[in-house]
Amino acid sequence: MTATVAPFRRMVGQRVPRKEDGRLLTGRGQYVDDVRMPGLLHCAFLRSPAARGRIARLDIAAARELPGVHAIYTQADLAAVPVAMTTFFFTPIEAPLTLLADGRVACVGDPVAMVIAESRAIAEDAVALIELEIDEEDPVVTIADAQGGPPVHPGRPSNVAQEMGLPEVPEPVRAAFARAAHVVTRTIRHQRIAQSPMEARGCVASAEGAGELTIHISCQSPHLVARYVSSALGMPQEAIRVIAKDVGGAFGLKNMPWREEMAVIVAARLFRRPLKWIEDRFESLTASSHAREQEITLTAGFDAGGRLLAAHGDCHINNGAWPMGEDCNIAVHMFMWPAYKLPAYSFHTRGWYTNTMGLGGYRGPWALESLVRETLLDKAARQIGIDPIALRRRNLVTAADQPMTTTMDITVTDITPAECLEKLVAAIDVPAFRREQVAAREQGRYLGLGVTAYVEPTAVAGIMTPLTGETAQLRVEPNGKVVAMLSTHSQGHGTATTMAQVIADRLGVAYEDVTVFEGDSSFGSYSPGAAGSRQGVIAGGASWRAAELLADKVKRIAAHLYNASVEAITIADGMIHIAGAPEMSRPLREVAEIAHGEPFRLPEGMETGLEAQYRYQPPPMTFTSAAHACVVEVDADTGFVTIKRWVSAEDCGTIINPGIVEGQIAGGLAQAIGQVLLEHMPYDKRGNPLAATFKDYLMPAYGDVPDFEYLHANTPSQTIGGMRGVGEGGAIIGPPTLANAIADALSPFGELEIDLPFSPSRLLDFIEGKRP
Amino acid sequence: MSEHRIELTVNGRRHAATAEARTSLGEFLREALGYTGTHLACEHGVCGACTVMVDGAAVRACLMLAVQADGCAVTTIEGLAAPDGTLHPVQQALGDNYGLQCGFCTPGVAITLAALTADGAAPGIGALEAAMSGHICRCTGYQGIRRAIRQLAGEGA
Numbered sequence: 001m002t003a004t005v006a007p008f009r010r011m012v013g014q015r016v017p018r019k020e021d022g023r024l025l026t027g028r029g030q031y032v033d034d035v036r037m038p039g040l041l042h043c044a045f046l047r048s049p050a051a052r053g054r055i056a057r058l059d060i061a062a063a064r065e066l067p068g069v070h071a072i073y074t075q076a077d078l079a080a081v082p083v084a085m086t087t088f089f090f091t092p093i094e095a096p097l098t099l100l101a102d103g104r105v106a107c108v109g110d111p112v113a114m115v116i117a118e119s120r121a122i123a124e125d126a127v128a129l130i131e132l133e134i135d136e137e138d139p140v141v142t143i144a145d146a147q148g149g150p151p152v153h154p155g156r157p158s159n160v161a162q163e164m165g166l167p168e169v170p171e172p173v174r175a176a177f178a179r180a181a182h183v184v185t186r187t188i189r190h191q192r193i194a195q196s197p198m199e200a201r202g203c204v205a206s207a208e209g210a211g212e213l214t215i216h217i218s219c220q221s222p223h224l225v226a227r228y229v230s231s232a233l234g235m236p237q238e239a240i241r242v243i244a245k246d247v248g249g250a251f252g253l254k255n256m257p258w259r260e261e262m263a264v265i266v267a268a269r270l271f272r273r274p275l276k277w278i279e280d281r282f283e284s285l286t287a288s289s290h291a292r293e294q295e296i297t298l299t300a301g302f303d304a305g306g307r308l309l310a311a312h313g314d315c316h317i318n319n320g321a322w323p324m325g326e327d328c329n330i331a332v333h334m335f336m337w338p339a340y341k342l343p344a345y346s347f348h349t350r351g352w353y354t355n356t357m358g359l360g361g362y363r364g365p366w367a368l369e370s371l372v373r374e375t376l377l378d379k380a381a382r383q384i385g386i387d388p389i390a391l392r393r394r395n396l397v398t399a400a401d402q403p404m405t406t407t408m409d410i411t412v413t414d415i416t417p418a419e420c421l422e423k424l425v426a427a428i429d430v431p432a433f434r435r436e437q438v439a440a441r442e443q444g445r446y447l448g449l450g451v452t453a454y455v456e457p458t459a460v461a462g463i464m465t466p467l468t469g470e471t472a473q474l475r476v477e478p479n480g481k482v483v484a485m486l487s488t489h490s491q492g493h494g495t496a497t498t499m500a501q502v503i504a505d506r507l508g509v510a511y512e513d514v515t516v517f518e519g520d521s522s523f524g525s526y527s528p529g530a531a532g533s534r535q536g537v538i539a540g541g542a543s544w545r546a547a548e549l550l551a552d553k554v555k556r557i558a559a560h561l562y563n564a565s566v567e568a569i570t571i572a573d574g575m576i577h578i579a580g581a582p583e584m585s586r587p588l589r590e591v592a593e594i595a596h597g598e599p600f601r602l603p604e605g606m607e608t609g610l611e612a613q614y615r616y617q618p619p620p621m622t623f624t625s626a627a628h629a630c631v632v633e634v635d636a637d638t639g640f641v642t643i644k645r646w647v648s649a650e651d652c653g654t655i656i657n658p659g660i661v662e663g664q665i666a667g668g669l670a671q672a673i674g675q676v677l678l679e680h681m682p683y684d685k686r687g688n689p690l691a692a693t694f695k696d697y698l699m700p701a702y703g704d705v706p707d708f709e710y711l712h713a714n715t716p717s718q719t720i721g722g723m724r725g726v727g728e729g730g731a732i733i734g735p736p737t738l739a740n741a742i743a744d745a746l747s748p749f750g751e752l753e754i755d756l757p758f759s760p761s762r763l764l765d766f767i768e769g770k771r772p
Numbered sequence: 773m774s775e776h777r778i779e780l781t782v783n784g785r786r787h788a789a790t791a792e793a794r795t796s797l798g799e800f801l802r803e804a805l806g807y808t809g810t811h812l813a814c815e816h817g818v819c820g821a822c823t824v825m826v827d828g829a830a831v832r833a834c835l836m837l838a839v840q841a842d843g844c845a846v847t848t849i850e851g852l853a854a855p856d857g858t859l860h861p862v863q864q865a866l867g868d869n870y871g872l873q874c875g876f877c878t879p880g881v882a883i884t885l886a887a888l889t890a891d892g893a894a895p896g897i898g899a900l901e902a903a904m905s906g907h908i909c910r911c912t913g914y915q916g917i918r919r920a921i922r923q924l925a926g927e928g929a
Contacts, residue, residue: 025866121794200813249874249910695816695818702901703901707918730913
């Protein structure tokens with residue numbers, strides 16, 4: 001009877017063309033440096049060339065005389081506006097943070113003064129004319145320096161920013177180690193990373209009207225920036241409009257506005273002219289927040305059969321002088337073991353202040369747990385004499401083990417790392433690889449296989465202040481087209497695409513007829529945007545439910561108008577169909593026009609218009625699982641690593657768009673390859689950052705990244721829609737996968753210490769037997 | 773600061789403007805002429821994001837001075853698609869293959885590939901891939917760019 005009804009067009013799961021591409025492929029995006037305003041002036045910062053000391057002299061007279069210079073501000077000027085900076089957790093910052101240096105500098109790159117000028121070039125000329133003298137003191141650079149050195153922030157009792165856990169290994173763990181057949185220890189020294197989005201930081205701030213601010217900023221959530229600035233400056237959030245139409249990558253660096261952006265915002269209020277600041281690459285590398293520098297030693301005890309008995313982790317974070325978190329990365333310990341059956345875990349963890357640039361966010365901030373655990377498991381496999389895949393099979397959490405609560409009180413109910421591992425192993429012929437490896441070694445070629453498994457918490461909501469639910473506001477306009485005002489934000493994530501797919505699917509309209517609006521704090525609702533692999537899950541769920549609510553309203557109106565039961569109405573491809581009456585099919589537009597313009601034709605008491613809103617508060621955490629494998633060849637003559645194959649088997653639940661999911665995995669894996677082989681922001685003993693250009697800071701390039709292969713498991717989560725987050729996974733599981741492959745390849749030379757990055761010279765030293 | 777008057781065509785349109793000797797072509801295109809599709813990402817010639825075509829050759833607009841482009845024909849990303857809006861095959865291939873995420877490096881990538889495939893030239897995959905060694909993309913892991921190159925070289929993504 002309903003044969004003539006168009007088939008429901010499933011949009012969830014399709015590789016549709018991205019909504020974002022039309023403008024981005026033709027040069028018509030709007031990134032922050034593309035914003036022009038009448039009267040716009042440009043800012044540049046004078047930064048400290050010394051890591052630690054007292055400002056002895058700061059003379060701006062010559063710079064002030066340069067034609068085109070409008071103003072030069074120091075902290076004494078900016079102090080006219082009280083600013084209450086907070087951490088990413090929205091807690092007060094304990095270090096004595098000011099927007100510009102206040103008498104002392106605590107790292108190279110500390111902003112000391114800001115110039116406001118006609119052009120960026122003139123502003124930079126003026127910066128060069130400012131005379132700055134610093135009474136230098138010996139800096140505290142490394143974690144070892146921090147433990148014994150003078151306080152980075154005078155007046156604080158020590159350099160410990162935060163400490164959790166206990167230095168003493170507790171009795172149950174010690175007892176387990178004592179009875180263990182094998183005790184294995186792995187130490188990781190993780191280098192400092194510069195997040196390096198292709199678009200560096202920047203903002204345009206304009207003070208308008210009755211105490212209002214318009215801010216264009218390269219960020220991860222305009223709503224979070226509005227909330228942050230509102231809180232920092234004590235202004236009503238409604239007075240602050242934050243716009244970020246297009247952002248050239250962020251990766252955690254742009255989680256929140258930091259000193260320079262806040263200085264520009266404050267200066268725009270003081271100077272009453274719109275101001276722009278665009279960070280250059282030198283600043284981006286050396287004076288944007290860094291990431292990752294940390295050391296960890298993990299010890300694990302196994303029984304004779306290779307079953308985990310207990311583990312202890314001892315971790316240090318080099319937070320720098322002004323970290324965005326001032327924390328000790330407790331998440332490393334929280335998420336060390338949810339994928340594995342481990343009876344006892346203890347830890348000690350400290351975050352240290354040093355005279356280096358402060359740490360900020362970076363894709364998978366707790367990723368150290370997977371790196372140290374998975375490389376420890378491979379070391380244990382070699383030590384015990386068991387296959388590394390077998391060792392994981394023996395210890396991974398399976399469906400039968402769940403629900404399971406870890407010793408860190410993390411409960412998992414639906415994770416699938418064991419299933420992902422089996423999917424992965426089925427796709428790679430491990431025995432054939434081992435035969436090839438043996439044959440290759442006989443020819444002096446060193447092949448290696450790395451296999452890893454993990455779970456990660458995604459879409460965290462409701463247990464950390466900034467990480468909340470998401471809101472979808474939908475409207476069918478009188479012309480029958482759908483507009484969606486969302487709390488999402490894309491810095492490449494393609495949220496306009498995926499959310500439109502969800503809405504089209506659940507409402508029953510064409511993907512082309514859905515337009516998503518995001519990137520402006522003046523519509524939608526608060527969310528932290530891209531932070532913690534959350535938008536596909538939470539905003540996906542909000543869009544999913546809002547579209548269903550809207551479809552319900554359409555059906556109720558249609559049932560009333562066309563004398564049918566609500567159950568008989570379906571919506572597909574923008575047409576309303578009535579079961580059993582194909583001749584009665586009507587365009588959605590007809591219902592929309594009536595809903596908006598002819599209230600007397602609506603059911604009694606129904607709200608006019610055709611709108612729906614839903615704010616989705618998901619479960620506190622939604623876990624994503626994966627297992628990865630990679631095959632490498634290490635050239636024993638040069639130390640160069642060639643990645644020959646990489647397979648990802650992940651379970652991110654319902655996939656809205658496989659192209660977007662695979663793009664997220666690939667991007668994270670490329671960053672993982674950079675972390676393991678290339679990227680390094682070193683500091684010298686005087687606290688100078690040594691990678692000042694992309695010739696020194698080696699980004700993964702086209703030839704460094706192999707073709708990735710993807711296997712998708714699709715175990716729906718407990719969220720609306722069943723999605724699981726996928727933004728960070730590649731950057732979490734990628735590093736141990738590659739490190740394990742390299743260590744496997746070089747195992748004939750001994751046990752490779754994980755001291756990143758594995759530069760050719762470092763690997764060559766190992767191959768040649770030069771041990772530190 | 774010495775100002776110089778220069779004339780050039782950009783995407784077929786004639787422009788006359790003044791530029792300081794020190795102004796890069798990239799900054800000039802963006803600030804003086806409004807072609808903001810050209811993105812300056814490293815300003816030291818490594819990342820390739822600012823690549824434009826000058827007299828048909830792919831050039832890093834951060835390393836060429838505006839005054840050096842006097843009398844030249846420049847093509848930016850805004851000039852790649854046909855006047856009716858039909859995407860250039862390179863743009864189409866990048867879009868078809870999820871070859872971009874944030875889009876900041878994309879104009880340079882597209883211009884380099886367009887310069888190599890201009891006037892019916894059919895370079896092999898090797899030449900197109902070799903040219904990508906001059907571009908950094910932080911988002912995609914180059915997967916979609918590689919598929920786009922295979923599509924352009926007629927070997928299927």
